[in-house]
Amino acid sequence: MQLDFFPSRTLTLYLAKMFVVRIFAVLVMLVLVLMMLDLLSTTGKILAAPGNGQAEILEYAGLRIPQLIARFMPYSVLLATIITLVTLNQNSEVVSMKAAGLSAHQVLAPLLLTAGLVSVVSFAFNERIVTRSTATLKAWEANEFGPIPQESGLRANIYVTDGMDIMQAANLTGSGDQIEMRDVTWFDRNAAGRLISQARADKATYAAPGWQLENATVFDVNAAQSQQVESIIVGLTLTPEQIDLDSVDPDTQSFLELSRSINDYEAAGRRTAEMRVKWWHKLSGPLSAFLMPLLGAVAAFGLARSGQLFFRAIIGMGLGFAYFVIDNAALAMGSFGGYPPFLAAWAPFLLFLLVGETVLVKTEE
Secondary structure (H helix, E strand, O other), rough: OOOOOOOOOHHHHHHHHHHHHHHHHHHHHHHHHHHHHHHHHHHHHHHHHOOOOOHHHHHHHHHHHHHHHHHHHHHHHHHHHHHHHHHHOOOHHHHHHOOOOOOOHHHHHHHHHHHHHHHHHHHHHHHHHHHHHHHHHHHHHHOOOOOOOOOOOEEEEEEEEOOOOEEEEEEEEHHHHHOEEEEEEEEEEOOOOOEEEEEEEEEEEEHHHHHHEEEEEEEEEEOEEEEEEEEEOOOOOOOOOHHHHHHHHHHHHOOHHHHHHHHHHHHHHOOOOHHHHHHHHHHHHHHHHHHHHHHHHHHOOOOHOOHHHHHHHHHHHHHHHHHHHHHHHHHHHHHHHOHHHHHHHHHHHHHHHHHHHHHHHHHHO
């Protein structure tokens, strides 16, 4: 029996079903609470846009909920692990399983299997739903919750440099020569970086060369005057290819799309460290759910009547939350170039895999 990772089909299904129900319950609870808190701070901004009402609030919730699910799925698995194992321990079911000859790893095996399936589902969910909802929500927020443009290739918060000059846009649609930017601001600066003039326009299109701002308001810094012009050409050396590269948002692209973007950046000789960190984290992030049963396993063992069960649950929760803190810190370091991208994305996972396994072996095996 010790060599059989899943010694009992009945026991495996029993533990897996119990674990899945608790994961779902905890996730629903977290998402509902966080969604309500989010709406308290966002509803006023949504309703401030002309014509918005209850339908737009529900639309915002529909776009925000997938983000909350993706972010808090690992937390839900961690809390569900602790709740499940504490319940089993209090009911002496863990003692019964160990008395039947099961090792600590065999007790955890159904939970690890379930968490692995949750990781796979979470990855697919992120790829197919979260990236799209994030792209739409960012564009909507950049448009101050006004009507969302329906064109394809929608991207938000564009920031492009042309030498010392800077172009900003709330959102962008299309690609190549068909790029169209909305709510555009052009900052004209001298060689010392001092602002000379600023031009604002509702729309910018490619003029081959340069970008045509229509119905622009130009402010001259030296003269402290502004004037309205029908159109103005800016960024003569700024190409659509540069716009396409600089407008890449890793959070709105799938794993394969981001791979192609990284290759384009490398071909152009651009820095890809931040994008590679997020590319690797698209794999390690969902896989963190698989790690949670191992980190929370300390709550499963030890005598419930010893009075240390609550203390063990706190230790398991502390290990899980320590993982998330270190994971976020490593991602930040990787984005700034302090860690190699692979190390920044995978080091926390591998570190806590070893920590969880060590704690389990030392205390129970």
